[in-house]
Amino acid sequence: MTPERRTRSGEPFWGRRFRNHAALCWAPAKVNLFLEVLGKRSDGYHELETLMLAVDLFDMLEVVRVDDPVIGLSSTEPGLDTGEDNLITRAAVALHARYRPEAGAIIRITKKIPMAAGLGGGSSDAATTILALNDLWGINAPREELAEVAAEVGSDVAFFLAPPAAWCTGRGEVVEPATVGEQLDLVIVKPPFGCSTAEVYSKLNVPKSPVNGDAVRKALRRGNADEIGRAMSNRLQEPATAMRPGIAEILRSLDFEKPAGVQLSGSGSACFALCRDRREAMRVADAVRMAGPAGVTDNDVFVVRSWPTTV
Ligand code: C5P
Helix, strand or coil, X not given: CCCCEECCCCCEECEEEECXXXXXXXXXXXXXXXXXXXXXXXXXXXXEEEXXXXXXXXXXXXXXXXXXXXEEEEECCCCCCCCCCCHHHHHHHHHHHHHCCCCEEEEEEECCCCCCCCCCHHHHHHHHHHHHHHHHCCCCCCHHHHHHHHHHHCCCCHHHHCCCEEEEEECCCEEEECCCCCCCEEEEECCXXXXXXXXXXXXXXXXXXCCCCHHHHHHHHHCCHHHHHHHCEECCHXXXXXXXXXXXXXXXXXXXXXXXXXXXXXXXXXXXXXXXXXXXXXXXXXXXXXXXXXXXXXXXEEEEEECCCCC
């Protein structure tokens, strides 16, 4: 099945509709090719510049429209909180509060994206929920309004309305779509522990001279993996590694294979290697599985591609 379809209003969303009352949707993961912190704000958030790239590792959502104004969520993942704090529930509630449709939704989430990993799984699920319900509830709001709802739910949610790539600023919610010159191949490695985003930010030293992201943006536009790899950086890598030394071991095992670039994604704990092609990605993944950094199993190593394809 191809995970790309269009809604009745013509907006793309990553799903398949069934008889106007149900949808099966794919929510992609992301990695941060670049993340710089410009300062701490009075609201406690940090002012950012980040280049995000969506990849073809997906959670799956089954969304069913019901006549009663209730929001129900269930999950295949025993560890997942399906209560009102879940970003899917928060997204559905926020959309409902704004547009007051005379309907509700029952949602089932199948998790494949590792959690607390800096891969944006929860945010992507929330954005996908907004897109699916915008359609199933017949709201058909424009993308700019949906981005406002997304920003209420979390800093990274609005990005997932605009894959495959975007330059995100503010606290992450100001999204400028970016072009991916060539499809990119990556390897993602998830350690056996997660990282708390709030804790990583709290350990951060805000730089006096921030790194400029122009080079990485230009490199992504050209689609040259070596160039992107040289220009990649993530300000959160240092505090996350200080908190969790296991991250350094994974970065080293990826770096040993000399891919185009190696980095932590977001606030971690997942790390990734940017590779020159699929063949190299398979080789790097095999090597990391063989090396087996502390607690990493075969299932924690993912060979992925930028998604959706625009080239
Ligand atoms: O917005 P979100 O709920 O994803 O953020 C989680 C936490 O990460 C925030 O409570 C904050 O501590 C930290 N954060 C930050 N600056 C950002 C984004 C997140 O300090 N730009």
